[in-house]
Amino acid sequence: MHLNIRAEKENTYDAIVVGSGISGGWAAKELCEKGLKTLVLERGRNVEHIKDYTTAMLAPWEFPHRLRNTLEVREDYPIQSQCYAFDEATQQFWVNDKENPYNQVKPFNWLRGYQVGGRSLMWGRQVYRWSDIDFEANAKDGFGTDWPIRYKDIAPWYDYVETYIGISGQAEGLPQLPDGKFLKAMEMNCVEKHVAARIKERFNDRIITIGRAAHVTEKHNDRGPCQFRNLCARGCPFTGYFSSNGVTLPAAAKTGNLTLRPDSIVLEVLYDEQKGKASGVRILDAHTNQTVDYYANIIFLNASTLGTAHILLNSVSNRFPNGFGNDSEQVGHNLMDHHYGVGAWGEFEGFEDQYYSSGRRPNGIYIPRFRNISEATKRKDYVRGFGYQGGADRDRGLPYEGIGAGLKDALSVPGKWSMGIGSWGEHLPYYENKVTLNKNKKDKYGLPTLDIDCSFKENELAMRKDMAESAKEILEAGGLKNVQTYDGMPPPGHCIHEMGTARMGRDPKTSVLNGWNQVHAAKNVFVTDGACMASSACQNPSITYMALTARACDHAVSELKKGNL
Structure with a gap:
C-alpha cells in the first residue's frame, strides 16, 4: 500500500542524497554548504557521533567473550564475521x-554496515590517489570502456578533499601514485626503516613508504589528533580519523540545510515522463512499512555499489523498463573488487634492543605498484598491477606453559621481530561479473534480493602468482629470513572495495554515467559511490569516491543555477 502521508510540498527538497556513508556524507556536506535544502535518506539506524560508540573505551576483559565471536554470532553473521x-x-x-x-x-562476501555513517565507521582508512596510468588503462589495453576523465580533472578535488579530512603521509614523487596534501606522516619502526633502506639500495623500481591514512596526526579543524589506539572500527570519540559521522554530516548539519532520515529504505527513483527527468524517490519506512515519496531537483545515489545497483534495477518505468538509466544494459554489470589475501612474511634477526614507542599505530607500510607502469616494467602474462600493505612487529612473550606469575613475566618479554606484506591487485571490468534482481527470493520487507555472479579470472590468477613471488623477493632482499608465501584466495567482495555497477563513460551506449557522474538519460541523477567506477586500479578507492562526489556536487549546483536541471 502506498501512503503519501504528507502533502507533496512538505516532502519537497532541493536535493536528495541516498546513503550516508563515505560518499553520501560528502554529498550532504557539499550540497548543504552550497545552500541547498538537502534530505539524506539512510536505510539503517541512526548512529550519533561519540554517543553511540558504546564500546570505544572498553578493555578486552570488559567484554563477555573477550572480543571473540561466539558460535551463535558466527551463525547469524556467517559473512560479516569473516571480516x-x-x-x-x-x-x-x-x-x-x-x-x-x-x-x-x-x-x-558482501560486507555491509547499515547505519548512519555506513562503513565510514569501520573502513580501513587507507587513501591513495589514482594517476593517469589508472584512468588511461581501459583505453590502452582494451578492457572496459574509456574513462571520461583524466587525473587533471580530479586532481583539484583530491586537493580539496584531502585538505579538509586530514591525510597523514609522505610525499614520494611517483608518477603512478601522485602525492597529496599531507599532514605529518606516521613513523615507520626500526625494522621497517631498515628493510626500506635495503629495498632502496637493491631496486630502482620499488620503494617502501608509510601508509597514507585518513588520520589526523596533529590537531586539524578542531579534530584529533589520533591517539594511536588502533580501535578505529569501534568509532572514534577523538575524531582522529575521517568518518561521515564525525566530519561531513556535522558540517552539513551546521548549515541548517540538512534533514537526516534514518530507517528509510529507498525502493526506487521516480521518473517524470513529461519532464524527462527524475522527480524524486520512494522509500519504505523500516518501522511502519509505509511508503513515502520525496521530491527534489537533484538526486545523488550513494547507497554503495550494490545498494545503488539494486535501486536502479528496481526503478522501472515506461521510459526505463529494465531499470533507471539502463539504456546501455550496463547497470549491474562490470562488478569489480580488489583481489588480495596473497603475500609473504618472514623473520628478522636483530634490533632486539628496540621496540615501539608510539602506541598502536593504526597504519602500516605501503609498497606502490611497480608492474606495467612503463615499457621496462611491462609483463607478458597479465595487464595492470598491484601494491602491498603490511608492516613489522614483535611477537608477544616467550614460549611458556603454565599460569600465574611465570606466564605474566614471559608475556612481558618481547619475542622475535617479523614482517609481512600482503597484496591488493586490480580486478578487470568484465561484463559477465554482475548483479541482478531475484524477484522470487524476497527479503523481510518483500523486496527482491540480489543475485551476485562475480569471479576472478585468468588475468587476476596470473597476477597472484607474481604477487606471491615478488613479496618473497622483496622481503628476502630486505633481510628477512625463513620467508614463506601464502595465498588464502578470499572470494570477491571480501576486500570491501566493490565497484563498477553503473560505470562512467564517454558513450551512452556502453556506460551509465557521463564525465560528471550524471545518468546519461536523466542528468539530474548523480551516482558518485563505487558504482560509478569504470575500472578498479589497485589503490584503496574511497578517496576517489570523495573527490568525485565533491566535483559532481559543484557541477550539479552550477547546472541547477543555470536552469539545466
Missing part, C-alpha cells in the same frame, strides 16, 4: 546476514 574488523566490539556496525539475505551465484 578482520568484525568482533564483539564492532558487531553492532555490521548487518545480520540472516536478516539481510542475498544469493551467491558464485562465492561473494
